[in-house]
Amino acid sequence: MAAESIADDAQLIRRIARGERQALSELYARYQRSLFAYLLQLTPDYGLAEELLQDTLVAVWKCAHSFEGRSSVLTWLIGIARRQAHNTLRQRKLPLADLAALECMPATDLEPEEWALASVARDELAQAFRELSPVHREVLLLTFVQELSYQETATILEIPVGTVKSRLSNARRALRTLLEAKEDTKR
Amino acid sequence: MTAQIPQDHAHIVDLLPAYVNGQLDASSARRVRAHLESCATCQLELASWQSIKGATTQIFAATPLPSAQLMSQVWAQIDTSEQVRIAQRWSLERALRRLWLVFRSQIPLIHKSIWVASALVCLFGLALTLLMAQHTPAQTSAAANVLVLFIVVVGASGSAFIYGSSVDPGFELTIATPTSVRFVMLCRMAIVLGYNFLLALLASAAFATVYGGSLWGFVQLWLGPLLFLSSLCLAISLFLGSAVSLICAAVIELLQTFPRSVAAHLVSLPLPSLDFGSTSPALLIAALLLLVFTVFFVPRQPRLAS
Numbered sequence: 001m002a003a004e005s006i007a008d009d010a011q012l013i014r015r016i017a018r019g020e021r022q023a024l025s026e027l028y029a030r031y032q033r034s035l036f037a038y039l040l041q042l043t044p045d046y047g048l049a050e051e052l053l054q055d056t057l058v059a060v061w062k063c064a065h066s067f068e069g070r071s072s073v074l075t076w077l078i079g080i081a082r083r084q085a086h087n088t089l090r091q092r093k094l095p096l097a098d099l100a101a102l103e104c105m106p107a108t109d110l111e112p113e114e115w116a117l118a119s120v121a122r123d124e125l126a127q128a129f130r131e132l133s134p135v136h137r138e139v140l141l142l143t144f145v146q147e148l149s150y151q152e153t154a155t156i157l158e159i160p161v162g163t164v165k166s167r168l169s170n171a172r173r174a175l176r177t178l179l180e181a182k183e184d185t186k187r
Numbered sequence: 188m189t190a191q192i193p194q195d196h197a198h199i200v201d202l203l204p205a206y207v208n209g210q211l212d213a214s215s216a217r218r219v220r221a222h223l224e225s226c227a228t229c230q231l232e233l234a235s236w237q238s239i240k241g242a243t244t245q246i247f248a249a250t251p252l253p254s255a256q257l258m259s260q261v262w263a264q265i266d267t268s269e270q271v272r273i274a275q276r277w278s279l280e281r282a283l284r285r286l287w288l289v290f291r292s293q294i295p296l297i298h299k300s301i302w303v304a305s306a307l308v309c310l311f312g313l314a315l316t317l318l319m320a321q322h323t324p325a326q327t328s329a330a331a332n333v334l335v336l337f338i339v340v341v342g343a344s345g346s347a348f349i350y351g352s353s354v355d356p357g358f359e360l361t362i363a364t365p366t367s368v369r370f371v372m373l374c375r376m377a378i379v380l381g382y383n384f385l386l387a388l389l390a391s392a393a394f395a396t397v398y399g400g401s402l403w404g405f406v407q408l409w410l411g412p413l414l415f416l417s418s419l420c421l422a423i424s425l426f427l428g429s430a431v432s433l434i435c436a437a438v439i440e441l442l443q444t445f446p447r448s449v450a451a452h453l454v455s456l457p458l459p460s461l462d463f464g465s466t467s468p469a470l471l472i473a474a475l476l477l478l479v480f481t482v483f484f485v486p487r488q489p490r491l492a493s
Contacts, residue, residue, distance in 0.1 A: 021262070028258055034242045037250040050253050057261045058268070118234035125242035144240040145247040147208050172235060 009073035017064035024061055027073075032075060034146060034177070035081050038088070042085045042135040052088060056081040082156060100134070120179055128178040132150045136171035145169060192194040200232055205206035207236045286370070291451040293374045298348055301379060305341045309386045312337025313393055327398055334394055335409045336440055339416055341434035342383040347424045369482050372421075376478070380417055387413065411470035416440065425481060 009030075015023035035056060039049040059080050067076060088094075117125060129137065142153045143164075154161045199222050206219050246347050317336040319326070349372070380455050387409060395402045416436050423432035 024261075025258060028261075032253060032257075033247075033250065036253050037247050040250060046251070050257060053253055054257060054261050054264060057258075058264050060270075061261075061265055099318045118238040120238065122238070122242055122245060125238055126246050129239075129242050140239060140243050141247070143204055144208065144316075147210070149210060150205065154188060165384055169200075172239060175239065176235075 010040065010067075010069050013064050013067045013073060014077075016061060017067070024057065027077075028057060029059070029093055031074065031077055035077060038078055038138075038141060039081055039085060041141050042082075042134050043089070048088075048119055052081065052085050055084045055088070055143060059084060074146060074155055078148075078164050079156045080145070087145075097104060117176060117179070124179065124182070125175070127176050128182070132171065132174055135167070136174050139164065139167045195422060199226075199229055201230070203233050203236050207233070207240050246282060262315040282464045290374045290377075293371065293378060297375055297378060301345050301348055303381065305345055305383055308341045308344075309337060309390050312341075313390045316394060317397060330398075331394065331405065331408065334390060337411070338383075338387040338390060339412045339440050340437055341386065342380065342413040343420040343440070344433050345379040345383050346376065347420040347429045347432035347436065349379050349421065349424075368485055372485050373482060374420060376417075380414075383413070394453075411439070411467055411474070414474040415470050415477070418474045418481065422477055422481045422484070436454060 009027075012023050012030075013028050016027065032053070036053055039052050039056075040046070043049055043052070058075070060077065062128075063080075067073075079178070103179060120128075132140075139157070140152065142148050142156065143150075148156070148162045150164045152165045157164065157167075159167075199219060202211065202215070202219060206216060209216075211219065223233060312334055315337075316330045319333070320332045388406070391405045391409070392402055395405055416439065419439075420432045420436045423435055
């Protein structure tokens with residue numbers, strides 16, 4: 001992200017902290033797509049994702065003064081959205097992905113690809129992506145759509161950088177497993 | 188992303204997602220490219236990551252936007268929470284103002300004779316003390332004991348008359364209002380005790396000025412006993428009435444002030460060996476416990492009985 005854009009974002013948060021409503025509207029216009037896409041990966045319920053987005057913006061309005069600029073504004077926003085989502089899902093007893101089970105998948109870094117995901121049609125891959133667990137969708141989205149660094153992703157997910165890398169590999173492996181299962185069904 | 192690439196193949200694999208995103212610095216990207224030229228496995232890996240990026244980007248592009256009213260709902264939520272916050276602040280201010288009004292309105296309800304009698308008795312005690320011949324330290328100590336006796340008895344008497352149907356002209360009104368009787372009693376106790384504390388402090392200052400010595404040292408002689416006997420008198424006045432309470436306080440304090448040997452000589456009876464001689468943590472805790480007990484007990488008085 002360009003330095004100018006980062007400074008501009010930080011200025012926006014300072015204006016929100018001063019109580020400028022226009023600044024929150026500008027921030028929303030800038031990040032609504034990113035935040036909403038992220039929340040939709042955590043819950044398939046469109047209405048609930050909107051509710052979580054509202055809660056995120058209210059939280060931003062209330063705690064803008066605590067933004068210290070240690071991370072980028074996008075990282076900070078997604079971090080808030082993630083906390084809101086987890087709190088709400090826990091309160092409503094909605095299922096959260098079983099992280100422990102996912103992290104226990106064996107490391108596959110050195111396992112050669114038997115066939116490349118590149119050979120799969122884009123639509124088919126997109127469909128398999130939708131069937132992934134939220135935890136895997138989340139890490140792929142943060143890395144490839146939001147284009148956050150491993151370090152920023154680790155900050156948001158509150159995990160070590162090494163776990164981000166292994167979770168990415170696991171996500172890819174899960175995608176491949178899903179696609180292999182589809183292939184078997186076709187035959 | 189500015190990570191350096193180790194020569195290890197496994198770490199090249201780790202860096203491929205960042206390479207796909209174009210987040211590697213120039214030299215790291217060059218080394219990845221060089222590795223890819225000679226490694227078919229990593230070429231497949233790279234192709235997979237590129238496909239994944241393509242698919243996720245496609246999904247992102249197809250993600251619906253939130254509804255157009257979302258921001259107005261956010262403002263409504265923010266406005267509501269701010270109104271609640273303002274209302275809470277107002278209600279806190281209103282509650283504090285009401286408590287202050289209740290506190291202030293207790294002053295005219297306290298029997299006027301308490302103010303006059305306390306001041307007069309305290310003044311009499313001080314005058315008596317100053318008139319006593321005090322040439323030796325023992326005589327000064329005896330004079331100090333007499334002044335402590337007056338101070339403590341004045342304080343205890345005040346507490347004996349602050350609450351109850353027989354001494355309160357506004358008692359019926361008090362128990363008929365929604366104001367907590369506990370709070371009313373505590374307010375009165377604080378007012379009367381504060382007044383007596385002030386009187387005692389003035390008398391002590393006068394004594395210390397005339398005969399020398401530390402004011403704080405003298406205050407310690409009466410502070411604990413004053414608080415304890417005041418709480419005790421309040422409790423007894425609620426159970427047995429103000430007059431009984433006053434007599435109890437006087438007897439206890441007299442037993443404390445005059446040497447036990449003298450008292451035993453005069454009445455030749457076994458006297459209780461109580462020691463409320465000066466301020467001690469135990470005495471202060473006892474005073475507090477008595478007050479808590481009384482505050483707990485007071486609502487069971489006429490209000491509930493009637």
